[in-house]
Amino acid sequence: MDEKNIYLSANEMPEYWYNIIPDLPRPLDPPLNPATLEPLKPSDLEPIFPRSLIEQEMSPERYIEIPDDIRRVYSIWRPTPLRRARRLEEFLKTPARIYYKDESVSPPGSHKPNTAVAQAYYNKIEGVRRLTTETGAGQWGSALAFATNLFNLECTVYMVRVSYEQKPYRRSLMHIWGAEVYPSPTDKTEAGRKIRQEMPDTPGSLGIAISEAVEDAAKNEDTKYSLGSVLNHVLLHQTIIGLEAKKQLELAGEKTPDYVIACVGGGSNFGGIAFPFIPLKLKGEEIEIIAVEPAACPTLTKGVYRYDYGDTAKLTPLIKMYTLGHSFVPPGIHAGGLRYHGDSPLLCLLVDEGVITPRAYRQIPVFEAALTFARVEGTIPAPETAHAIKAVIDEAIRCRENNEEKVILFNFSGHGHFDLAAYDKYLSGELEDFEYPEELIREALQELPEV
Numbered sequence: 480m481d482e483k484n485i486y487l488s489a490n491e492m493p494e495y496w497y498n499i500i501p502d503l504p505r506p507l508d509p510p511l512n513p514a515t516l517e518p519l520k521p522s523d524l525e526p527i528f529p530r531s532l533i534e535q536e537m538s539p540e541r542y543i544e545i546p547d548d549i550r551r552v553y554s555i556w557r558p559t560p561l562r563r564a565r566r567l568e569e570f571l572k573t574p575a576r577i578y579y580k581d582e583s584v585s586p587p588g589s590h591k592p593n594t595a596v597a598q599a600y601y602n603k604i605e606g607v608r609r610l611t612t613e614t615g616a617g618q619w620g621s622a623l624a625f626a627t628n629l630f631n632l633e634c635t636v637y638m639v640r641v642s643y644e645q646k647p648y649r650r651s652l653m654h655i656w657g658a659e660v661y662p663s664p665t666d667k668t669e670a671g672r673k674i675r676q677e678m679p680d681t682p683g684s685l686g687i688a689i690s691e692a693v694e695d696a697a698k699n700e701d702t703k704y705s706l707g708s709v710l711n712h713v714l715l716h717q718t719i720i721g722l723e724a725k726k727q728l729e730l731a732g733e734k735t736p737d738y739v740i741a742c743v744g745g746g747s748n749f750g751g752i753a754f755p756f757i758p759l760k761l762k763g764e765e766i767e768i769i770a771v772e773p774a775a776c777p778t779l780t781k782g783v784y785r786y787d788y789g790d791t792a793k794l795t796p797l798i799k800m801y802t803l804g805h806s807f808v809p810p811g812i813h814a815g816g817l818r819y820h821g822d823s824p825l826l827c828l829l830v831d832e833g834v835i836t837p838r839a840y841r842q843i844p845v846f847e848a849a850l851t852f853a854r855v856e857g858t859i860p861a862p863e864t865a866h867a868i869k870a871v872i873d874e875a876i877r878c879r880e881n882n883e884e885k886v887i888l889f890n891f892s893g894h895g896h897f898d899l900a901a902y903d904k905y906l907s908g909e910l911e912d913f914e915y916p917e918e919l920i921r922e923a924l925q926e927l928p929e930v
């Protein structure tokens with residue numbers, strides 16, 4: 480077969496999401512209530528999440544049906560194409576075959592609407608009127624605005640202040656889809672007011688914006704909170720990526736891939752493409768599953784595996800995860816979607832078990848890889864996605880050196896059309912590189928809770 484693009488028809492879209500919880504090599508450690516430090520009860524989450532999502536968060540079912548109303552919205556852009564990166568293979572002179580799942584074709588331009596649409600749907604059917612959320616670079620905020628608009632929900636987005644100023648066009652997307660957007664920290668919440676008093680010049684962070692969005696939801700009866708990554712139900716919704724990719728690789732005449740690669744911010748696009756392949760690996764098939772993060776925010780490679788809060792103000796439950804500490808504020812790298820101090824507990828457990836291999840790259844080599852991809856394949860990747868591409872290129876070169884005909888699958892999590900300022904900086908030689916921020920990490924780790 481030498482097709483470039485492998486498509487599925489609308490009726491080949493998966494009817495179920497894949498829940499990895501029953502297939503984990505050991506049970507997850509329970510999330511803890513931040514006030515009592517006791518295991519969290521499902522009812523503790525009801526002020527901020529609808530019941531159906533709380534159920535999915537803890538579900539023991541391996542497959543969970545995708546409601547028709549969600550599949551109908553998915554069909555705006557799904558199934559997404561699986562593409563063969565032939566020109567990249569030729570450019571690298573590698574015998575490896577490189578495939579990528581193109582999640583950039585969604586209207587907001589990333590994988591994030593896969594869960595935004597599902598979350599909007601479940602909130603809508605449970606009678607919620609408004610959703611709150613946080614956003615960094617704006618990908619998640621725009622995905623949720625896109626989804627709430629389609630289900631007639633209101634949407635309030637707390638956007639990290641530095642991104643609010645630097646990324647005006649993602650803000651425009653949110654406005655077009657009807658959301659209200661505030662630069663965080665705001666003076667609308669107690670958490671925001673407190674931080675503004677302590678640090679008047681703060682550029683903001685995801686941890687701070689989460690505190691604000693959670694507080695807003697908890698204080699308003701008809702309002703719930705929505706998170707774009709990290710949680711089990713978010714990764715569940717994203718597994719449609721890997722389930723489609725599996726079918727498409729078969730259509731391309733390939734067996735199990737030798738490598739599955741994706742970038743990691745909170746772990747959702749990674750879990751989405753990788754989790755459906757993990758049962759095969761646990762049964763003994765040789766698949767190298769690589770999670771790629773920025774060296775400036777090296778959660779999996781330099782963090783500790785401990786209980787920590789999900790946000791700066793310590794309002795969220797404690798979860799067992801690799802963490803750099805909830806007070807860690809990473810340097811302002813351009814892969815804004817990868818600047819989170821923790822990661823999905825599912826992903827972290829699998830890293831701890833040695834099933835997933837983490838890897839970190841610095842910003843400059845990542846942008847070099849992005850430029851290579853843009854010039855050779857034509858498509859401009861998001862800076863987040865470029866982390867995965869850097870690892871793909873490294874592995875493809877290794878295949879050339881060892882003359883190995885491996886199959887590499889990676890997730891093209893989003894396009895870079897709203898990240899052109901970062902590309903301009905790189906092209907003019909003004910892009911900064913960052914060392915591992917050892918000092919910042921050491922300080923933040925000292926503030927970990929004793930549990």
Ligand SMILES: *Cc1c(COP(=O)(O)O)cnc(C)c1O
Nearest residue numbers: 618708744745746747748816893
């Ligand atoms: C948000 C985002 C990421 C990182 O988030 P995950 O939850 O780790 O997937 C990666 N790529 C793109 C394009 C994003 O928008």
